[in-house]
Amino acid sequence: MSSPGKQVHHLDGIRILDLFAGPGGLDVAAHFLGFKSIGIEWDRHACETRYKAGLPTIHADVSVMRETRFDEIPESVDVLAGGPPCQSFSVAGNGAGRRALDKVKEYIHRLVDGEDEAEIDEDLHDLREDPRTALVLEPLRWLLKAIETEGRDPYKVIVLEQVPAVLPLWEVYAKLLRGGEGRLNGVKYEAEYWELKTEQFGVPQTRTRAVLVARLLGQGAVEPLEPTHLPFDLHRHKRNAAQADMLPTDSAIPGTKKKRWISMAEALEAASKPQGSPVNVSRLRTGDETKFFVVSNYGSGGDPKNRGRRRSSEPAFTVTGKISRNKVYKSIAEYEAEKSDRFTIPESGVLQTFPHNFPWSGNDQAQQVGNAVPPRLGMHVLSRALRGNTPSDEELAAATTWPAVPRTTTDELRVIGCGDQSQCPPDSHRVTHSRQKSAP
Structure with a gap:
């Protein structure tokens, strides 16, 4: 993932692994709370935004990283976070995920019960109406991988975010995490899940999200988030x-x-x-x-x-x-x-509460913005999950301006992302003529 030398320090002290990281909503939130993170993202345009923003990134497929490159994740990571792609569950999507909720619940139990993953993967073709639906299983598979990998400790904290339709799946996740049975090998968590309205946390838009927060047993109870603003009257x-x-x-x-x-x-x-x-x-x-x-x-x-x-x-x-x-x-x-x-x-x-000067880059920038977790909501969720409190007024005020990132840092992060590009997703680095001058 990285070569020896000057860029290695970018990975020192990283605590948070952000699956499906997009342009960095959760990573931006972590930054302003004083935590270092690394994201896994397959879209090259979102990766460009992340590099320009100085956010450590692995340009890869989340499933491939788990299956064949898990050892490349820094050992300092003890927080698993992520928002799996939500289009198939979204009201704006075709509804494949909502129709598949019962089927996905079944797969969650099968994974924890220890059924052969190859057979489960084969059966996941039942979700071919929208294959992205199966990605909601990835956080669980990453947790199981950490538990079953020698030399790795279970994640201390888990933070998941999705559209409201996924709340029933977070309920299943929470019950299994509390139980510690099967492949969880006795590892138990305090776990809670909620529906949160973004405008109640200072985000200037109405957006409802399903959030799960789990803390390893002994790390303290998970308390509900405290809204700072009133809800907007949709009627x-x-x-x-x-x-x-x-x-x-x-x-x-x-x-x-x-x-x-x-x-x-x-x-x-x-x-x-x-x-x-x-x-x-x-x-x-x-x-x-x-x-x-x-x-x-x-x-x-x-x-x-x-x-x-x-x-x-x-x-x-x-x-x-x-x-x-x-x-x-x-x-x-x-x-x-x-x-x-x-x-x-x-x-x-x-x-979306990104800083006014956040360095949006690459193509499909509107899609990058829309797919992201609102950083201000992310600050409230991560602060509650990691510190048991709410962000300070000073932290929230600082989160409106993004620090300047040297070009050398961006170049170093590209190398960390996929080095000679051989480990990036196929065709993900086709560079158009207009972008050749900025290519590494």
Whole structure:
């Protein structure tokens, strides 16, 4: 994975292994909490973003790493984290994962019970409607691999994240982790799982995630996360739509310690203030006020033509890989004249709570943004899992700006990623003419 010399220090002291790491939502969260991580990611575009951001990365397939290159994972890793691809479980997907939930539960039990993995892999072809569905089993297989590999210790902490439809699978995971039976070889965890709304943790978008946190028995109980903000009323149009604008933004709501959710305008305005920020919302201002509304790319209520709307004074819709298709208007006049704007990639990243200057790279950047774990939510989850507390105000404030990364670091991380490229996924390093100058 790495060659001797100057780049080895990038792997020193790494605690967190991030499966399906994408551009680095959990890794960014870990960084601002003071933990080092390494991610496994097969998409070369996401890897480029990670290299530019200075995030240690193995450019590989998660299953291949587990099967043939497990010994390359730093021995200092004691936290297993990841969000398996969610498209097949997502409401926006074709639903193959939801239809396969019972089948996947069966596979989870078969893995723990010790059935032959080759036979299980053969049977997994039953999920060929969307093969990504089977990837939700990978975190369990990585745990079992660690338990059964001589010289390796079980992970002390496990953190998993997915769309809400996967919550029943996290329930099965939690019960098995608590029991320690079969191939778990008596290794037991304190394990809990929840449905979390991102806007309740300061993310300026509505997005619900299913999260599992497990801690090795003896490491302490897993306490629920404490929301810092109020939930957004998705049914506000049935009530007084003006009430949201009347809620205070910078202080606790009377009768609670929680603040109001963060709006798109607030997040984008704050991100545009640092000198040199790539976020510039001047085009969305009317006078001194940032004011616009967004028309979703998706229909609502089962009607594809019924596009939802959000005002700038409200949180964004769930940021997906199609966020660049959402249309932004400053006024009804622009809407009627079909003169729309779009969120830029840095703006989309800010709505995911990535730092304003995060170095998005490669192609498919909108997809990278949409696939990522919101770093601010990640900070809350990892802080609870690893420290038993919530992130400090200072840590959250620091998480708005990404540190500069020297070109030498990016080059060194590419070597760690796959060295001479022979161990990268097939065809993953085909370089177009426009990218040849930046290639290693």
